[in-house]
Amino acid sequence: REITQELREAVNNGFRGFRAFYQPVFAEDKKVSYGAEALMRFTSERFGMVSPAEFIPILEETGLIIPAGRWMMREVMGKCSEIRKVIPEFRVSINISQVQASKSDVIQDISGEMKRAGLPLEALIVELTESDLLEQNINEKHFLTELKRMGISLALDDFGTGYSNFHYLSELKPEIIKIDRSFTAKAVADEQEYYLLNQFCTMTHNLDMKICIEGVENAQEWLKIRKLRPEFTQGYFWGKPCGYEEFMRKFIERK
């Protein structure tokens, strides 16, 4: 496919067309303030902005996610380091897909890029989806063990999308569980789903894990969601993902 060829060319030409976007993550309790989720973007010369839902799977199938992911780490960690000059406790989360987690040297990539950016370990959160964890192989177990050993936080992403297995929670002990926006949408629209999410938050808190509720889109939803006392929330209500300059203007310099 044409887009595959373009992605390949972009990777071989200094990652032209790739960008990192940032979406704010808001902390209810400023003592556990968080920061932003970094999201990869690609603008094609022929097709314009391509959705991650389209190009991430292509990067994974072709293995291009390895160099592109490394580029993303360098870009994002460098920017995080800049933001921490203004907000010292600022943290950034990066999505790591199964293809990356199963490559044995991804840990070296992460720690190498963190050193290069002068970032302390607590500044980074690695997001892995529960569906990826279901298909865990030896290398990924190694990846998770190493992350833990290094002291890098794990966030379990897309929670509630159908693969949910409570077994992972006690085994992995992620610092943060990210409630998928499809679950959030159901919970704000339906009393039973809201009850379920409420019970889930209570259980998570009892296990000493933090909750990030994604997909909060408006003030009405926020009023319902905040009653669940999540440590973090994320969504269009607070801000859409945007480029670094815009993120700085809207969320950092204004503080």
Ligand code: G
């Ligand atoms: O930004 P958007 O919600 O459209 O992203 C869709 C999905 O693409 C995210 O949920 C995430 O799983 C994936 N994604 C975005 N950026 C990255 C990235 O830098 N690396 C990997 N592996 N996946 C990403």
Ligand code: G
């Ligand atoms: O799968 P993951 O959670 O990593 O992907 C986050 C994606 O969700 C981002 O690409 C972002 O564009 C999208 N997103 C973030 N907040 C909202 C929201 O409030 N509503 C909707 N519809 N999408 C959102």
Ligand code: MN
């Ligand atoms: Mn994510």
Ligand code: NA
């Ligand atoms: Na998610």
